[in-house]
Amino acid sequence: MSINLTYGLSDSQLDSHQGSSQRQLAIAISATADANSNAPLNLCLVLDHSGSMGGSPLDTVKRAAQDLLAQMSDRDRISVIGFDHKASVVVENQNVDRLESIKSKIQSLRASGGTCIDDGIKLGLQESSKGKNGTVSQIFVLTDGENEHGDNERCFQFSRLATEYNMTLHSLGFGDSWNQDVLERIADAGGGSMGYIPTPEVAGSEFQRLLRRVKAIGLTNAHLILQVAPHVRLAELKPIAQVAPDTIELSYQTEGDAIIVRLGDLMTDVERVVLLNLYISPAAYVQQYPDRADIPILTAQVRYDVPSLAQVNSLSNPVAIAAELVQDHSPQTDPKIQTHILALAKYRQTQLAEQKLQQGDRVGAATMLQSAAQTALQMGDYKGSTILQNNATRLQTGTTLSEGDRKQTRIAAKTTLQSLT
Known part of the structure; x- marks a missing residue:
């Protein structure tokens, strides 16, 4: 058993003249499929x-x-x-x-x-x-x-x-x-x-x-270890979230200059996708390294246990993640990363809707649920979109959401549901 780690930036290019740029980085991690190696x-x-x-x-x-x-x-x-x-x-x-x-x-x-x-x-x-x-x-x-x-x-x-x-x-x-x-x-x-x-x-x-x-779990007790470059920083508010297979706001710890994010179990057929919200300073980097064509973002590594072999604290090979520096930047959003961004937006919009509903603001709750429904539609989550829109409509027509409606809303917020047939 070993680690599959892939990544993508919301936009893989940065304007070399810009003082600060925001990027979302998605890191997808899973265990490699290895016949007969899963632990009991x-x-x-x-x-x-x-x-x-x-x-x-x-x-x-x-x-x-x-x-x-x-x-x-x-x-x-x-x-x-x-x-x-x-x-x-x-x-x-x-x-x-x-x-x-x-x-x-x-x-x-x-x-x-x-x-x-x-x-x-x-x-x-x-x-x-x-x-x-x-x-x-x-x-x-x-x-x-x-x-x-x-x-x-x-x-x-x-x-x-x-x-x-x-x-x-x-x-x-x-x-x-x-x-x-x-x-x-x-x-x-x-x-x-x-x-x-x-x-x-x-x-x-x-x-x-x-x-x-x-x-399907092959590896356990996994932690994502991030070494962030000096000219890169995490966003101040909720900078790290898991967006697949479920959406979860993640906390992190520091060990020396490393950022440690607990992932837990790693499956062989389902990726855990972690989304980071980063601020990068290209101009400051170019001042120091004027001849570089790319800019380092961070290095990612996974620490994990292999229960089938009684191995603990194994380390994957470090993966260096960088962006390309250009002088005339034209934004080009990666559609796959955009889907991950939308998954997190859907979750947070639904959370806001629930908060407004608890405060008695039915109009505000309906508006946020409608926004979440549109976000789900954009990412291809058609069943989730239907549930969220139906509940927004109920609120708009003066109908009180049942406990079942509210629970369906929470599940639709946290994951991508199977499409309606």
């Missing part, structure tokens, strides 16, 4: 079985969890945590080699009590840690409600702790009563994705989608 999966299911999950919801979740087992190999490991207002171990961490016993324990879950998500996550971390050596550790947290008996800040703390122990945490919202702000923050802090199960019938397909994603 260490999967923990943290399942809400509170009273509101009674009947069809819990039945379909149990069936979806049991169906996952058929897609796993004997090398993989499984554990299951159940939670209501407290959490308990339903299936201890073990190899997936006693299917009927594991299925029987999952089937034993009964709906009762309230909801304490943080206790479920905490116990999930403890159980997952028993099987984390030499595996790809993933935690799926499913809930249908508010964290009424818990503490949301503890959820976020446990999610961040998961990444420190090289585990990834994904959140799944079932029905329409869960809090999208909380589940998004859980997934973002845990390095995973947020999913939405609007009806019981969708539970199986959503579990399978996540399973396909995590089974």
Whole structure:
């Protein structure tokens, strides 16, 4: 297993006379495909079985969890945590080699009590840690409600702790009563994705989608290491974001003169695309190096673990990124990078719409959702555009957005949805 790293600038040329120019740099990273080299999966299911999950919801979740087992190999490991207002171990961490016993324990879950998500996550971390050596550790947290008996800040703390122990945490919202702000923050802090199960019938397909994603992981604990040239700086406000496969505002740390961005898991079939907002000073560089035809931007490198080989802190070859210096610059935007820029714009426009809606500004919210719909259309996200435009229209006609509408909006903001057929 090794790293694929490609990049592109929003405009690969810079005017040599200009004092400061803004550019967006997209860096796409994935693991190379290498047959039979993926590590076993260490999967923990943290399942809400509170009273509101009674009947069809819990039945379909149990069936979806049991169906996952058929897609796993004997090398993989499984554990299951159940939670209501407290959490308990339903299936201890073990190899997936006693299917009927594991299925029987999952089937034993009964709906009762309230909801304490943080206790479920905490116990999930403890159980997952028993099987984390030499595996790809993933935690799926499913809930249908508010964290009424818990503490949301503890959820976020446990999610961040998961990444420190090289585990990834994904959140799944079932029905329409869960809090999208909380589940998004859980997934973002845990390095995973947020999913939405609007009806019981969708539970199986959503579990399978996540399973396909995590089974494609080849490398873990990846960090993007950037050495920025002296005449280049990051934008002051929100300079780094992931724009694929999900949109996430990313934080960064510094180690000496290096900028470190945590990426987490790297898949073999899906690129993680990081978008940087940069300010470059060509004129100052030309003063110092008048004979150069290009201008260095930064050097990018990835530090990562290879769980299948028990290797940690491997380093990819450094990639030097530069732009061409020209005297008569005519802007030429890279269409692929423009799509990444639009993905981030769509997410931020939708966030603004939600803020305005919370403030009671329905007109402002509708305007921002309409802008997000147009942005989605520009980038070819036709299904996302339809969802965003429909919700903008509802607000414009005086209709209150349902909880389902708001959750669809959040999912449409974070990713590119499949086209309508």
